[in-house]
Amino acid sequence: MLIHDAPGSQPPPAERAGVARLQERRVRPSTIWCGITGVVLVLVAGELVAAHINALGPLTSLFRDYVGRPKSASTSWAGFLLALVGVTTRVRVIALATAIGIDLIFVVIRAIEGRLFTVGNGPTIVLTALAVLAAWRWTGERRRTALRAIAFGALLILATKVGEIWLDVTAWARxxxxxxxxxxxxxxxxxxxxxxxxxxxxxxxxxxxxxxxxxxxxxxxxxxxxxxxxxxxxxxxxxxxxxxxxxxxxxxxxxxxxxxxxxxxxxxxxxxxxxxxxxxxxxxxxxxxxxxxxxxxxxxxxxxxxxxxxxxxxxxxxxxxxxxxxxxxxxxxxxxxxxxxxxxxxxxxxxxxxxxxxxxxxxxxxxxxxxxxxxxxxxxxxxxxxxxxxxxxxxxxxxxxxxxxxxxxxxxxxxxxxxxxxxxxxxxxxxxxxxxxxxxxxxxxxxxxxxxxxxxx
Known part of the structure; x- marks a missing residue:
């Protein structure tokens, strides 16, 4: 690893060959499904633990991100923005505009009903829609890149949800x-x-x-x-x-x-x-x-x-x-x-x-x-x-x-x-x-x- 390379310099041919081989590496479908199953099990376990200690569970908190009052606006937007690195500029602009528009609608509804101001519903909804679109409509490298970025963004959000219940567990257990x-x-x-x-x-x-x-x-x-x-x-x-x-x-x-x-x-x-x-x-x-x-x-x-x-x-x-x-x-x-x-x-x-x-x-x-x-x-x-x-x-x-x-x-x-x-x-x-x-x-x-x-x- 060199740290004094000139910005924008290209690697030599041998290193470009190494890059090509790295691109060929693919995660096995069985690994992906095992990871998804593990995440679901952790979320369900967290929800059951939350019910036992009367705390906010990760699934309940995630549901509020869609239709209720998100617990953390910055986390939803952070995960969403991270996911956008895996899609084209055109899709980014459309997704970002849609997320902002949905958030504005929720803000207006909360203002009319006299509830507290917050944002975060829009990015969660659009992130889910992007995942469905990439999985069912896109193909090849475009699909793999998008789903990988979306997975990182979703993991950031879900890890925060699980982390919140874990903090409640630490207080209950110790x-x-x-x-x-x-x-x-x-x-x-x-x-x-x-x-x-x-x-x-x-x-x-x-x-x-x-x-x-x-x-x-x-x-x-x-x-x-x-x-x-x-x-x-x-x-x-x-x-x-x-x-x-x-x-x-x-x-x-x-x-x-x-x-x-x-x-x-x-x-x-x-x-x-x-x-x-x-x-x-x-x-x-x-x-x-x-x-x-x-x-x-x-x-x-x-x-x-x-x-x-x-x-x-x-x-x-x-x-x-x-x-x-x-x-x-x-x-x-x-x-x-x-x-x-x-x-x-x-x-x-x-x-x-x-x-x-x-x-x-x-x-x-x-x-x-x-x-x-x-x-x-x-x-x-x-x-x-x-x-x-x-x-x-x-x-x-x-x-x-x-x-x-x-x-x-x-x-x-x-x-x-x-x-x-x-x-x-x-x-x-x-x-x-x-x-x-x-x-x-x-x-x-x-x-x-x-x-x-x-x-x-």
């Missing part, structure tokens, strides 16, 4: 949370949630509004990067790796840890939004003193335990990584989104510093496992993935079992935590981005074509 451990371990990092939260409070409403918007609208930036990477799929090959793959993998793996390490965040466990369940209302002005004893604390049955690891950090970091080979405006945008997201995760009281370290380690590990799939699992990939797993596991285990010692020896503990993450980051860079990065496997040159070059989105 009545006790580990915030005292995370807060105590954060002494090793200088209690960044308290420091950034206070600084953001002093900065005033404008910086607060900016980072809050960036924090909650992460899908918007992700779609911009993904669309740039996939912009040429209707006329050329699909990239072997892109942001959507990393986003979906992080969304699948990350939430599993919420029930293993349940944490609600400083603004809830130590701040004004604890609704009587907080240990003390001191965030972000007073850092709690070191306690004499340490144990899990009870919390309510409705607040998601979704702090450890910080998936906002993981997703923003993956967005930053995938924007590095884009044009200048995309690189600057990726850096801006990462910085604002890190500020928001701490400054809004949503996460502790150790959550961010775990989230960054998870991102670099998953990204390394998925990146350059044609290069195989050589020693260089194994090295960075193993280091990522060690960093992630060490962060969680030390927070859970060594929090008291970390608070009593903050300098040594802080250097160890940040040192592990720094070593992982350097190894990641040297493995995937350094100009002299060695190949991970002895695959033929024709098979090692980099689909993330400027000439190959």
């Amino acid at each position: 009545p006790m949370v580990l915030d005292p451990y995370a807060q105590l371990a954060d002494h090793a990092l200088g209690n960044p949630a308290w420091f950034v939260g206070h600084a953001l409070e002093v900065a005033g409403p404008v910086p607060l509004s900016v980072v809050r918007w960036v924090y909650f609208e992460l899908p918007v930036a992700a779609i911009v990067v993904a669309v740039w990477q996939l912009r040429g799929v209707t006329t050329g090959p699909w990239p072997r790796h892109h942001l959507v793959r990393t986003f979906l993998a992080l969304g699948l793996i990350g939430p599993l840890w919420y029930v293993i390490f349940p944490v609600v965040g400083p603004i809830l466990a130590f701040g004004p939004q604890g609704h009587g369940m907080e240990l003390a209302d001191v965030w972000p002005n007073i850092i709690p003193p070191l306690p004499f004893s340490l144990e899990p604390m009870p919390f309510d049955g409705i607040t998601p335990r979704n702090c450890m690891p910080s998936l906002h950090t993981a997703w923003a970091l993956s967005l930053f990584i995938h924007s590095r080979r884009g044009p200048r405006w995309l690189r600057y945008g990726g850096a801006f989104w990462l910085v604002c997201t890190l500020i928001a995760t701490l400054g809004l009281g949503a996460h502790y510093g150790v959550d961010l370290i775990a989230g960054a380690a998870l991102c670099l590990t998953v990204e390394s496992a998925l990146r350059d799939p044609d290069r195989g699992w050589g020693q260089y990939r194994i090295r960075v993935v193993a280091l990522g797993i060690i960093t992630f596991a060490a962060t969680l285990l030390s927070t859970r079992y060594l929090a008291q010692q970390m608070a009593e020896h903050p300098l040594l503990s802080g250097v160890a935590l940040l040192g592990m993450l720094t070593a992982l980051s350097i190894t990641f860079y040297l493995t995937w981005f350094a100009p002299t990065r060695p190949s991970s496997s002895p695959a033929p040159k024709a098979e090692s074509v980099d689909m993330e070059q400027p000439g190959h989105p």
Whole structure:
């Protein structure tokens, strides 16, 4: 993989042959049907679990996207815009105009009936119509490309629906949370949630509004990067790796840890939004003193335990990584989104510093496992993935079992935590981005074509 190729340059003949072979690869129909069956089973299981714990199920939420009030307008539009990369410009214009028109109709109906304003019905309806049209009317490469893009867009929406019920499950399954451990371990990092939260409070409403918007609208930036990477799929090959793959993998793996390490965040466990369940209302002005004893604390049955690891950090970091080979405006945008997201995760009281370290380690590990799939699992990939797993596991285990010692020896503990993450980051860079990065496997040159070059989105 080269990172200094001239923008728009064409690969040599051997690499073009590799591209042709990559185009010939097709997903087996049995794999597709197994995937569809798996998605349906997960949605049905989520609906049954939701009925058991009196929460909004994924199928009910999806039904509201069609004819009711969508829970998330940005998610529906993000999935729809992602799906449009797989169709021609003419179809994009028609589909986009139709989705906007349907949304306007719903807006008018809600205004007449005095209901709250929202959008999101249009893109869901048109996305479904596009799927039916591509499956039944189109043929050949046009059909395959369209259905693949539509599948990615639909998965983004459906994954969000399943994720919502999973958050409810974490609150139902884990009545006790580990915030005292995370807060105590954060002494090793200088209690960044308290420091950034206070600084953001002093900065005033404008910086607060900016980072809050960036924090909650992460899908918007992700779609911009993904669309740039996939912009040429209707006329050329699909990239072997892109942001959507990393986003979906992080969304699948990350939430599993919420029930293993349940944490609600400083603004809830130590701040004004604890609704009587907080240990003390001191965030972000007073850092709690070191306690004499340490144990899990009870919390309510409705607040998601979704702090450890910080998936906002993981997703923003993956967005930053995938924007590095884009044009200048995309690189600057990726850096801006990462910085604002890190500020928001701490400054809004949503996460502790150790959550961010775990989230960054998870991102670099998953990204390394998925990146350059044609290069195989050589020693260089194994090295960075193993280091990522060690960093992630060490962060969680030390927070859970060594929090008291970390608070009593903050300098040594802080250097160890940040040192592990720094070593992982350097190894990641040297493995995937350094100009002299060695190949991970002895695959033929024709098979090692980099689909993330400027000439190959």
